[in-house]
Amino acid sequence: MAAKASLKVKAKGKGSKGSPSSSSSKYELFKDWTNWSLKKAKVATHYGFIPLIIVLGMKSDPNTHLFQLLSPV
Known part of the structure; x- marks a missing residue:
């Protein structure tokens, strides 16, 4: 439980998103x-x-159909 409390204190210490006026934020x-x-x-x-x-x-000069575009031949 003490480890969680120390992690919360470290996370609050960053504070980069707390002040919108700083250039880092x-x-x-x-x-x-x-x-x-x-x-x-x-x-x-x-x-x-x-x-x-x-x-x-399909909008190219020789008008092709969808089947002609998708067929491998």
């Missing part, structure tokens, strides 16, 4: 926002890349 906020947006962009790219290629292929 602005940096942490910017870092968190950047990480969040990059994770969302990664997911959007992961799930949107192949459908984008299919749509672009």
Whole structure:
């Protein structure tokens, strides 16, 4: 039980998120926002890349059908 109390004191000692006016908290906020947006962009790219290629292929000059795009021949 004493170990938990000492851990709580150490966690309160950091205090980087307690004061919004310090430059380190602005940096942490910017870092968190950047990480969040990059994770969302990664997911959007992961799930949107192949459908984008299919749509672009269907709108190309020789009009192709979906079956022709997906067939290996």
